Amino acid sequence: MKVKALVSFxxxxxxxxxxxxxxxxxxxxxxxxxxxxxxKVETKKKVTEDESK
Structure with missing residues (x-):
């Protein structure tokens, strides 16, 4: 899971x-x-040409 630190640890x-x-x-x-x-950092899913149709 992609995360962003809010404090140092x-x-x-x-x-x-x-x-x-x-x-x-x-x-x-x-x-x-x-x-x-x-x-949690939301990741954007890349839309392929087939998925956009």
């Missing part, structure tokens, strides 16, 4: 405020989300 993952990173370990990003250290 260190541990299994270390990030600074404003840093965006993809965290693949579900347990880690869920813990960071619940602690309020990160927020």
């Amino acid at each position: 260190a541990g299994a993952v270390t990030m600074a405020p404003g840093e965006v990173r993809d965290i693949k370990e579900k347990v880690i990003y869920e813990d960071l989300l619940s602690a309020g250290y990160v927020e």
Whole structure:
């Protein structure tokens, strides 16, 4: 899941405020989300020519 750090923190993952990173370990990003250290970053899906029809 792509997340953006709201505060600086260190541990299994270390990030600074404003840093965006993809965290693949579900347990880690869920813990960071619940602690309020990160927020989810919405990724835009690229629309292919076939999907736009």
